[in-house]
Amino acid sequence: MQPVRIAGVGSTAFGVHTERAGRDLFAEAAQTAIADSGVPRADIDHLCYGNFVGPVAEQQGHHGPLMAKAAGVTAPATRYESACASGGVALAGAIDMLRAGTADVVLVGGMERLTNLDTETATKGLAMAADDLYESRAGVTFPGAYALMARAYFEEFGGTREELAAVAVKNHAHALDNENAQFQQAIDVDDVLEAPRVADPLGLYDACPITDGASASVLVSDDYADQHGIDSAVSVTGSGQGTDTLALQGRESLTRTPATERAAADAYDEAGITADSVDLLEVHDCFTIAEVLALEGLGLYEPGTAIAAAADGETTREGELPVNLSGGLKAKGHPVGATGVGQVVELTKLLRGDHVNSDAVSDASVALAHNAGGTVASAVVHVLEVSA
Amino acid sequence: MQPVRIAGVGSTAFGVHTERAGRDLFAEAAQTAIADSGVPRADIDHLCYGNFVGPVAEQQGHHGPLMAKAAGVTAPATRYESACASGGVALAGAIDMLRAGTADVVLVGGMERLTNLDTETATKGLAMAADDLYESRAGVTFPGAYALMARAYFEEFGGTREELAAVAVKNHAHALDNENAQFQQAIDVDDVLEAPRVADPLGLYDACPITDGASASVLVSDDYADQHGIDSAVSVTGSGQGTDTLALQGRESLTRTPATERAAADAYDEAGITADSVDLLEVHDCFTIAEVLALEGLGLYEPGTAIAAAADGETTREGELPVNLSGGLKAKGHPVGATGVGQVVELTKLLRGDHVNSDAVSDASVALAHNAGGTVASAVVHVLEVSA
Numbered sequence: 001m002q003p004v005r006i007a008g009v010g011s012t013a014f015g016v017h018t019e020r021a022g023r024d025l026f027a028e029a030a031q032t033a034i035a036d037s038g039v040p041r042a043d044i045d046h047l048c049y050g051n052f053v054g055p056v057a058e059q060q061g062h063h064g065p066l067m068a069k070a071a072g073v074t075a076p077a078t079r080y081e082s083a084c085a086s087g088g089v090a091l092a093g094a095i096d097m098l099r100a101g102t103a104d105v106v107l108v109g110g111m112e113r114l115t116n117l118d119t120e121t122a123t124k125g126l127a128m129a130a131d132d133l134y135e136s137r138a139g140v141t142f143p144g145a146y147a148l149m150a151r152a153y154f155e156e157f158g159g160t161r162e163e164l165a166a167v168a169v170k171n172h173a174h175a176l177d178n179e180n181a182q183f184q185q186a187i188d189v190d191d192v193l194e195a196p197r198v199a200d201p202l203g204l205y206d207a208c209p210i211t212d213g214a215s216a217s218v219l220v221s222d223d224y225a226d227q228h229g230i231d232s233a234v235s236v237t238g239s240g241q242g243t244d245t246l247a248l249q250g251r252e253s254l255t256r257t258p259a260t261e262r263a264a265a266d267a268y269d270e271a272g273i274t275a276d277s278v279d280l281l282e283v284h285d286c287f288t289i290a291e292v293l294a295l296e297g298l299g300l301y302e303p304g305t306a307i308a309a310a311a312d313g314e315t316t317r318e319g320e321l322p323v324n325l326s327g328g329l330k331a332k333g334h335p336v337g338a339t340g341v342g343q344v345v346e347l348t349k350l351l352r353g354d355h356v357n358s359d360a361v362s363d364a365s366v367a368l369a370h371n372a373g374g375t376v377a378s379a380v381v382h383v384l385e386v387s388a
Numbered sequence: 389m390q391p392v393r394i395a396g397v398g399s400t401a402f403g404v405h406t407e408r409a410g411r412d413l414f415a416e417a418a419q420t421a422i423a424d425s426g427v428p429r430a431d432i433d434h435l436c437y438g439n440f441v442g443p444v445a446e447q448q449g450h451h452g453p454l455m456a457k458a459a460g461v462t463a464p465a466t467r468y469e470s471a472c473a474s475g476g477v478a479l480a481g482a483i484d485m486l487r488a489g490t491a492d493v494v495l496v497g498g499m500e501r502l503t504n505l506d507t508e509t510a511t512k513g514l515a516m517a518a519d520d521l522y523e524s525r526a527g528v529t530f531p532g533a534y535a536l537m538a539r540a541y542f543e544e545f546g547g548t549r550e551e552l553a554a555v556a557v558k559n560h561a562h563a564l565d566n567e568n569a570q571f572q573q574a575i576d577v578d579d580v581l582e583a584p585r586v587a588d589p590l591g592l593y594d595a596c597p598i599t600d601g602a603s604a605s606v607l608v609s610d611d612y613a614d615q616h617g618i619d620s621a622v623s624v625t626g627s628g629q630g631t632d633t634l635a636l637q638g639r640e641s642l643t644r645t646p647a648t649e650r651a652a653a654d655a656y657d658e659a660g661i662t663a664d665s666v667d668l669l670e671v672h673d674c675f676t677i678a679e680v681l682a683l684e685g686l687g688l689y690e691p692g693t694a695i696a697a698a699a700d701g702e703t704t705r706e707g708e709l710p711v712n713l714s715g716g717l718k719a720k721g722h723p724v725g726a727t728g729v730g731q732v733v734e735l736t737k738l739l740r741g742d743h744v745n746s747d748a749v750s751d752a753s754v755a756l757a758h759n760a761g762g763t764v765a766s767a768v769v770h771v772l773e774v775s776a
Contacts, residue, residue, distance in 0.1 A: 021521065047631075055443040059524065061516035062471040065634040065647075065765040076629035076650070077766075078477050081467045083450040089466050093481060099488035102627075128449035133409065136447065239490075241464035243435075246453040262464070377453040378465075 004098050005225045005232035005387065007105075007218045008037025009345040014213035014333035015182040018115045022051075022058055022214075023070040026111040029214035029338070030071035033107070033345075037218035038230060044218070045103035047077035048094040050086030050110035051337035056125035057113045071216075073107060083129035084286060086110060087215065087340025088371030088380030094219050095239045104224040109216035110338035122210055126336070129374040131247035142286070143207055145248060145375045147199035150289040152254035154201065157304030161201055165192035166311035167288040168205050168330055174317055175327025177356045182211055182333030206288040208328075213335035215342035233352040238273070238383035240266030246377045259379035260297030260370065267368075268299075271383035275299035279364035280321065280350060282343035284372040284379075285328040294370050295323065298381070317360045325350055325357040340371035340380060347384050392486050393613045393620035393775065395493075395606045396425025397733040402601035402721030403570040406503045410439075410446055410602075411458040414499040417602035417726070418459035421495070425606035426618060432606070433491035435465035436482040438474030438498035439725035444513035445501045459604075461495060471517030472674060474498060475603065475728025476759030476768030482607050483627045492612040497604035498726035510598055514724070517762040519635035530674070531595055533636060533763045535587035538677040540642035542589065545692030549589055553580035554699035555676040556593050556718055562705055563715025565744045570599055570721030594676040599721030603730035621740040626661070626771035628654030634765045647767035648685030648758065655756075659771040663687035667752035668709065668738060670731035672760040673716040682758050683711065686769070705748045713738055713745040728759035728768060735772050
């Protein structure tokens, strides 16, 4: 497939911005990305935007026009919603527009505002990602759902809470110097094991936090980049999306994520690569177990083997395959609708050399972004490569 | 641009389905469309789906996977949300996928469930289409917003309540024999004028109803249609989208809809037609004044002149340019996320000859679908043509 160039990227700091309106957060991310791109604002042909909880968080739907205005863009604007994969799905939509010739320049972004809500309302808002009839009403919340998946994994393959904890420890270590991360604080395995239990076997430090924030990226077609002398060190060369039943009860296995498998297969195919080519990646670690399942779903580890990856040092900053060098959802934070785009912001900087952790991957040329919704009922995978 | 074929269409009856879950409504529409298309379900590459109020109506986000499952589809699924234009935006997304080569077959659909809500909750849900900070919190609801637009129109151009009423009378007359319509009941101008005033100058019969329902369509690429011998009498030859400021206060004029103008210009351009070529159309008549503004925004009438179109008989079943032969949002009903796709269902049947009103347009070859969100902060226009 025709590659799509990443001309610029930008994010707010991820964290607690209780008093800032969603439009204000998105404006900051969009302005940063547009400035980074060097593309004139008037050349933007479309805004593709992801958000999940807006109707609950700000009694606001119809974010497209609102966020276009915030970004100073008069082009058509579309909101995509696929729960926690909303940002990744917006990115996939932008790529379709560029490949279809509907647009030459697309502003892609996402935003979520959550810390203004009390815990009960935030929990209810996030639970909209699960099946209301068969899960949410029965009391299933996401820590519980992922705990079910973790228990099933331990039963089927073995593995220990210490190994899971190593995922959180690693991601906190990666975020230590990332000024956009919500937590720039080291933790150790004991911290994770001693944290309050949320849903057995998962504790508080197995879960990502509630986060406000926004991310954006300017994507341009090859032709536009050439004609306008746009410097873009990184391209998207593959895009894939997958879907699974929304409710866990409808699935054959709680330890496999076929939506991720499908998305990865399509993305690898488009990019003309295999899993072996991947040098670094950002995966959707909303819970520690989610990172394990992602690495297996992406074909980077055989089923039952990724549980040890962080503990063995393979996926750390110094390892062979660094995972979540940004800090991941766990430590960088998870402003839901922004997360999929935020991963691309971080990977772009890592590949082009202006990320605080770039030195760990100075020889890297292929990166993967994996964004998931609900209990991976939605998954989106993008392949990023250093531009030819 | 490469045309996209409409292989099949289907809708539930629009109306009051208080006890039916959203997934049940969408399943019916999708099954009908798939059966109508003759396309094997397994060939569907993506579901593009529109919904607006789901988070409020069913505490349910993440409709993509849910509705794919309801339709018996395992392909990736994406929810689009652009308030009342959600269905039209989903259709535009599907066309991008087909043109980009990401998909050969796309199931497009939309659903809304509203009558299970009390009036206050439904009103709050629909108000999410306006700007929460600058409109909704100040008490602006949609009848009020469109009443402002109607007053501005009367002040700038003249026109009478009787002329506006003729729009509602016409659309009710068109729906008389449409078994999918919510109201199959004739009204006259006096009924409209004597109905309770909602927001001066608009009364109850100037407004579309609260509606449950779902619509779907199977779109295929030219190549797929040829290779699989798919009979598709109607094609989409042009697609355009436009955006305006969400809040009315940010606009230069209350009587112009630049989002519609932009969407129409792009759709005509892609189809290689002008407004003069249009034989019939479905427009977004959420209020009587909205149909007037749509006809002017689409370039079919000069500003200030469409107010008389229905009263003069030009846009009636017997007129030169029949508008809303389905009954429109006013009489067919407005299940928000389904509306944009529902327009295409009706137009496809009208053009291929199996609609109850097909005899009124037996020589027609070019049709227009116009779907708007909020006070036309979003607009989507599609050109449909009898396949070459």
